[in-house]
Amino acid sequence: MAGNAAALRARLATGRILTIPGCYDAMSAKLVEQAGFDAAYVSGYAVSATQIGLPDAGLLSYKEILDQARDIAGAVSIPLIGDADTGFGNPVNVRRTVKGFADAGIACIMLEDQVFPKRCGFAKGVEVVPRGEALTRLQAALDMRDEIRAEGGDVLILARTDSRVAEGLEEALWRCEAFADRGADIVYFEGPQSRGEMEALCSRVQAPKLLAQLEREGRPLLSPKEAEAIGYDCLLFGVTLLNVSIRAMRDALALMAQGNHPGPDRLLSFDELYETVGFDWYYEQEERYRGE
Incomplete structure (x- = not known):
């Protein structure tokens, strides 16, 4: 929905940290909205767990995640960020994925640079594609975004890199900076190991930045105020609702x-x-x- 994409863009422009809970079905999304949050995240990890009872390891198809995203978008009025994994194929697939998610009512599409099939960023064996392929993948998404806007629609692209675990901090920073330079609306790298790494990203990249929070031993867990003070614009709690519901x-x-x-x-x-x-x-x- 063009209106929700515009609302998300306007919310980012306020400079106030945007806390984004992850959801996995229409009811969890409605609860997020009723609790007063300004946006929600359609988590591929949580959708995979709840819809097919299997881990986030590239097992969900484009159609399966798209159908769930459409049902969620139909249940709420707040902007949704949709987990589109790697775009489900080559750059032509990426274009189709962006168009499909936008048509389903998703305001912002998260696209990552892992190899296909992907796996969740904190699983074993994470690998990323080479820089050139990652940028080509992102460019395909941005081209479709711009075409959607030219036709009167709207959607944002959130560019994610998993290279911190796979190739190190400098590679993650380089990719985030390159993604921002290409025109990504939001960027983030998965798995910063310390507050210093978070500060390095925020000082180096000027585009809106997202920090994904995970309740896991050894991972820093920041409050919204702490994340905002570092320079983040969005704070994502992708699997928190899934975790508490299973418990x-x-x-x-x-x-x-x-x-x-x-x-x-x-x-x-x-x-x-x-x-x-x-x-x-x-x-x-x-x-x-x-x-x-």
Whole structure:
């Protein structure tokens, strides 16, 4: 949606840090919106886990992630950042991916420089394509972005590099700078190992920058204020909601397996559950269209 892309661009221009929770289905996205966040991220990691029960290792197809993104976009009005992996093929595939995601209602498309098939950035065996191929891939996405804008639509491109783990800090910084110079709307490198590496990126690259946060031992976990002070524009919590939902379900199931019940302190009231899934809205619509 052109309006959501414009809203995201305007939000970035405020200079205030944008905190972005990751979602994986329509309900999780609606909860993000209801909590007052200005944007959400359609996480490939979380979609893969919840839709096919498998890890984020390039197993989801373009069609599978696109269909889920479309359903999520139809459920909320806030801008969505969509995880498009490597673009699902060569530069022609990248163009098709950008167009498909934009048509599905995604405001910003994340494109990375891993080899295909990709894997999540903190998995074993991450590899990136050579610099030239990475820039060509990005250029294909930017060309389609510009064509969409010329036709009255709008979409942003978030250029990501996974070269920090694969090839080192200097390569990650070089790629982020090159991505920004090419015209990427937002850039980020996966897996900074320290605050100093974060500061190096923010001092070297002038385009809007995203920091992905991961609740993992040994990884720095910054508050929005801390990230903003370093120079970041976006703070992403890509798998936090997936993590807490799995934990909550496991805890409830463990109690049930022992013949117990999770109890009211772990549950919404029935009325709150009823309202959250949308029955109150449905009855309002039903009454509106009731025959004379």
